[in-house]
Amino acid sequence: MYFFVDTIVDTQKSGIEHAIIRRLELFKMHNKDAKIITTNYHRTVYASLTTDGLNNDVINLFDYYQKVADVPFTPATLDTLVLPEHALLKKSVNHQYQVVLNHKVIMQITTFADTQKQIDLIRYLDDEGKTIYIDYYDIRGFLSKRDHYDTNNDWLTVEQWLDVTGQPVIENYHQINFDNKVDVTVYRLRGKDNVWYTFDGVQGYMRHFFDELNLAYNGHNAFIFDRASETAWASTHMVTPNYPIGHFHNSHVTDTDDIMHSSLNGFFTFMIKNQDHFHYMISATDTQTKDVLARWPKMRAITIPVSYVSDAQLANQVDFAKREKHTLIVAARLAPEKQQIDVVKAMVQVRKQVPDARAEFWGYPNGDYGDQVKKAIKEAHLEDVISLKGYSSTVNQEMDRVGLSVLSSRMEGFSLSILEAQSHGLPQVVNNVKYGPSDLVIDGQDGFLVENNNIDMLAAKIIAIMSDEQLQTTLSANAYTDARRYSAENVWRQWQVVTDDYENNYLK
Template sequence: IHVEKLHLLNHAGQERITWRVLNYNEQSHTFNGMNELTRYFYDELNQLNDEQNVFICDRTVECAWGLFNMTTPAKKVLHLHNNHVSDAKDIMHSTLNNNYANALNNWAAWDAVISATPEQTKDVEARFGKDIPAFTIPVGYVDNATLKAAPVKFDQRQKDLVVQVARLAPEKQQNHSIEAFVEVHKQFPDAKLELWGYANGDIEKQLHAQVAAAHLEDVVLFKGYTTDVNAVYNRAQLGLLPSRAEGFSLMLLEAQAHGLPMVANDVKYGPSDIIQDHKSGILTTDGDVQQLTKTILELLKNQGQLAQYSAQAYENAKRYSEEAAFKQWQALLDYFKPAKVTA
């Protein structure tokens, strides 16, 4: 046994949790909570070499306090891999995303910040200033094996198959996809909408009820979780992502890498950076279900255009190759030389 978690009751009957590290360097240590244990771990890790280390924090709720309270010197980098505000329409004044609030309210404690898109980098600098360097690095890349794989011929894809690959969650707005498919089904009776992803809370019940009320049970299919999402991208003719907010969207990047044309809302952040509008997909307006419906119908009616979008999607994905992504990381590494980076 190396670590123990102790649940105790104080005199008021309230639970108190302590952590014990046993027989570490011939000593045992007790910590009042996970934050103190995490801070101790970072300090110990930081002393394993004689170099200036850099810690990159992409889960600030778990790691920010420990980094802020280290007793040994180190460089600290904030990594924003999602929208940093609650209301993307009011970047300068909106309340902060709960996951990043503590980190951003302690802006001066960081030595650099990473955002996933140029637009987010610009917005972060506008609100918090340019007193620390800001780097733009995508949160994903397309591996060389995928880029070198033979493209799926468009006529081998399942005709009129539309997919949405995302958590079943309010912000992903599968309800808009279902609403759009009411009209799509009228004009394309054989068209199918597959919803892939696990559910958050009771949203799946709500979506099932919406499908039942529209009598689309044989058309809108809930496919759940898959360990082979690439097969989904390779089989479909069109993908949807009518989200009201995104951080970068690995789904869009994965879909483009597999030649899947996408229809996605032009929201902060990611869709406009990944999708080449009217070349590898189409950007739509959040909340405009009529526009979403019209776009799906026009694309399904024009199979030739869809095939062109598919070919361009394969080309578009090359912008996010391993080499291209590492060049952006290299700028961060060069900034901290001769520091050693620990992520």
Template sequence: MNFYFCNIDFGKKLSGVERSSMKRSVLFNKYLNIDPIFLSTNLNLEIIENWEHYKKINWISDYTLHFNLYYELLDLKRAVDYKKSLFCIGDDDILVRVNELHDRVYDSNRKMKMYIVWRDKERSIINYINYFFNGRKIKRDKFNLFGQICISQILNENQEVVFEDLLKPDGRLKIRKIYEKNKIKEIYFFNDTGILSKMFKDESDLIYYWLTKIAKKNDFFIIDKNRVWSKPLSMVKRNLDIKIISVLHSVHVRDSSNVSSSSLNSNYSRILKEDDVVDACICLTLGQKEDIYNRFSNSKYKLYNIAHPNDISIHKVNFSTRDKNKIVTLARLSSEKQLDHMIMAMKKVVEIFPEKKLFIYGEGKERDYLSKLILENELEENIFLPGYVEDIHTILKSSILYLSTSKVEGFPLSFIESLSQGVAIISYDIKYGPNELIKDGINGYLVENGNIELMAEKIIQFFDKKDEDILFFSQNSYDLVGEINMNNIAEKWKIMLKDYGVNYG
């Protein structure tokens, strides 16, 4: 019996979903004596390097296994055994070094033919090459960490991929994807002799094929990314007795103010409406479990309330070492986080407390918009966007207050981490999570969703307090989050797994 954690990718910057999955793997190993295996599906040529990094910083154990769809199908783990792909230019071509990692190749008429990006300053391993014809990019080749060409894409006049060849380290074609308007139309799968052996209509079918090579009877598959995994796993389940457990990391409806009849979040629609997809759903909060039960009470799958495990050992920080002016948030810079609300609230705060500073840690597509908003409101001395960070514990230990203006959440991992470091929280009162972690007036404040004025008032009210009153909030933060410890969450997982035949004695 194997336990698989099903994700999409493990990039250089992790979201809360990936981080919570890693924390769960530590819990399974230390408290359940289970060594889970991670599965991922994105074709990320750095994913193994990233995985080793997360081992190095102790976010996962050294012996936790990870299998990636394309690394396995393309046999990239054997890339070290093969020579690098050769790189050469024509006799009349002109090579120009742009900087320490970038080169350009021009023809004799000074028209660019290639744009080359290297992985290292020594120019020993190519990252990718873009090819040009008459000023238009027509082709892109990407190379693996050992220098062999792995992906070759042909682009149309709109710079859209028309077809994509995926190569094994020895240069043999393994997979060809045909695209139409940026969507996969067909996937051709070749055997080791170069003969077309299978055809798939989309990546979901390719994942299903891979799963048929992996899955065994009684295996458990715990899904963190339902959009990708629910369909191929349910196809496997039709022919094999496996258990599928879905973790709901966000709100399951599009309109959280109307959970009883609002249309469903597309990531969860299939698993909630159809009885044959999953065996159980893990809700991170009791409130979400109750809402789903009330709406889908006749469903065959079981519902469990199991929060993210808190793997942080609570060591109380000397309150005098905190920066009394430092406010923080950890968030993806995207619209659902409503970080513009936070900026506008801070505009009112600094009118009363000009020394207060807000640090918004994270990256995302709204960086330019938020930077512009900060400048327009002349807040560049009070609000900062330092980017993505890994060492969040050091940041939190030096902070005094955490803010959240999200319009929806699941069960914010960042809240658990903040409270574990004795940092009080002021958050919009949304579904789900804040009202199960924040006791209003005890370890923070809950604010009506979208009420920027009230958010500003609560921040000002917090800083109007004496140090001993702010210390009271900090001490309560430690105490209230203590219930979400690894041991207590492990007991909940034991109860759930026992329901499916996993015996702990």
């Protein structure tokens, strides 16, 4: 079995989640048993997994110990809630209800926003209106978690995750530290043998989960750790025999202009310092693999792209005459490292040369950067020119409509956005940064590489494409051709280095 280890696969997915899902498709295509492993608690993720058709492909740490993976969807609603005798249920504000007994509010109920009567959480109150405990319901309908509070000091004392019978299976105990802040001090987990185990950190019970899962699937399984920072300690401290693989999903250093001496990207520090533990360390591009080996010659570093282009997509080529030639797309989360504000600045120049030019930003915001982008658009008076479309799982369909793609990142690991745009025949203007753009975009053939933060150069290349229909059409045709480098067959051939070693050497 191949396990792809992540934290969560939610509705709004980062590039890592998209890469894992594409890998799962590829492994299934070649009849390899594979599952996605997630470690974070999330009460509503079942809905997005259902939408994505992944319910049978994901094993979550909390679901595993709560034994709820196969629980049917049976929403807990206000209509099925049993209230104390003589208690009254009253609506207070949107999605908020109160349970009143003897003129006192004894319970406060919140319902899920999209289903007014489905219970999200219930807060239980004492006679003075202080919180005793809060019950959290999974979107599937069962009581999933209970938080206990100290009513004298109003702080969280114990978190309990419950099985379907209401018995605790995971517990976190809290106390006040010297800075008068609440800290988790003890983590407890009831293992598959019904014995309670105690840990001093989340990595401890994560490691225990990996080991139990490994044994449940007959041991000696392959684990590909995609979230290096979150799972680093657990991945290197498993006690059952396994085949661990590390993955660089971004630059391994903070300064790509000084790869030999730069400090390490914190996400990968532990993995790099324990590189001998891993059978392979995967980079998504040859450029990064070469840089990794230049600094650590003994590392078992190999290149495997994080996605592929399906045969169906390779065969689906849109007539460029039907496109909105002067509309560009930026498909990336709104984040400082993606630098969408540079595109806003470039669009000021573009509009002077191409008056009908427009831009669409597709992606969810990280932190307050979305607000910064909105402010930049307003200050540039481009509110009617640049549209913030938000996150969409079908943004690839928009790529068949627009005329070019732009990516202004200061750092990448591969860039699924570039490959997706290329496979949809979009000419591209992308920053020539490590890693990904120069491995994917062939400068002058299917798009243009520009200097990072060079707004004039960025604008000039966008104008060049929009102003020359023949150039735009030629770049598009070449993009379709160049995308074939990342066909499913070609990418799987690179994966076979790992699968052959695991199956033919390690297992035998």
